[in-house]
Amino acid sequence: MINRLCIIGVGLIGGSLSRALREKGFCRHVIGCGRDERHLQRARQLGVINEYSTDPANAVQGADMIVVSVPLRAMQSVFEQIDPHVPVDAVLTDVGSAKACVETAARKTLSGSLDRFVPGHPIAGTENSGVEASFAELYQGHKVILTPLEENTRETIGRVKAMWEATGANVQQMTAAHHDEVLAETSHLPHVLAFALVDTLSHMGDSDEVFQYAAGGFRDFTRIASSDPVMWRDICMENRDAILKILDRYMSDLENLREVISKSDLEMLQKIFSRAKDARDKYTQKYSS
């Protein structure tokens, strides 16, 4: 049970967390923090938060749980601002999509509260952003990955875990480096490919016609290209090495597939497509929620 929850960055992710915890009665009071006061007013009107402040140092006062839910490249500045003001019994976490960079930023800036900072990442979201898009069920049945620091106590980790479990999420732990590799493969690379595809097509001479004939498969395939550009710019910057590693592997495989098509190698083409279909069908059966 959380007495006073402070959410810094009240968008889709932070807003949905607040909605879920309030709906489950896991949280008595929520203070939202952000730079845009109108945005915070809107969050209060929507019933997502009880009160707000535009000053992180002020917002964290009295909180027993602090969730930093800002773009990756804004994390360090927020940590700097809150560090001297974090209550001694408060636990901190974040929701960043890459974890090694957040750990680095925390080690640089959180002097008094590093041992109580448990990095985290809910594997959930939609292509929409902003508090208007938030909803209480976002985390239901989804995974949340925690990448605890060696300084964290079991009790501290347990408090962050309990918060996410209250939203209906399934909480797992791994190292930050491993998290960053797995997410580069399953989330960051697909986003890069989808952004690139839509950008390529939008530069065709007949792009308006192209999009007109795009059917359901294309819509599904490119949905993630409607995601927030700043958030994804930050992810590409902050998880650059892992993304480049899997992107290079993909480009090499795609180059190979290009040769197979170019040479009209029927047998190999069918083999590659069948292998992919089998893998996806197997995965869908095994892990579909």
Added chain:
Amino acid sequence: MINRLCIIGVGLIGGSLSRALREKGFCRHVIGCGRDERHLQRARQLGVINEYSTDPANAVQGADMIVVSVPLRAMQSVFEQIDPHVPVDAVLTDVGSAKACVETAARKTLSGSLDRFVPGHPIAGTENSGVEASFAELYQGHKVILTPLEENTRETIGRVKAMWEATGANVQQMTAAHHDEVLAETSHLPHVLAFALVDTLSHMGDSDEVFQYAAGGFRDFTRIASSDPVMWRDICMENRDAILKILDRYMSDLENLREVISKSDLEMLQKIFSRAKDARDKYTQKYSS
């Protein structure tokens, strides 16, 4: 109104066409044709067809509308088998995903009925295949592209158009070459990219774990990789030039994006992602059905 419809290849596409036309009362009797008798029995049990034959020459007898709905590389052989038996008042069409190759095959083989063959392509489908996956609403609100031959009369084209309009589809016409370019861009390329991505990931050492952490965005992005491998092999072979052209352009754009990420060019990265998001959002507003 169709008196006797002959569907050669009773799968998702042919089966859904039959269901739609029967439900609208646009068709009195449907004969299905295919190589697998058990499959045809199943289609009859499901009420998709009234009767069946495994012999195309026999199946077309007495038909006033013949729809060839087989994989692209099987078209020519079917045309050869039916050509001498097509009734003089029958109209023919197909549903192939590439059109220049179908026109070539038709010109080689349809001696007596070429002027009554109107190539067509319904822009609809799901990642599932087979008659079990067919449903009457598949074409509702979707586009069907016809690529008429110069030999076709207006009346002949009109009969194929009327059939598709009865399913709720929106029928448009263009040249085969233009169709093949547009579809390479909006459908064939995304399928190639999705098959390649799933194949790349399934070869990672930790592939089982990779798929376990894949979230909704990944599921959407890779849905089309569950499509029929033989059908997509044929499409890649038969629309090879148009696919290679757009694939090369995409790979070049992706190479450029890789450099932008590698150089940590924040400004350009945000510009590319924003451009893509704007294009997709605009397209979604304009053309979403």
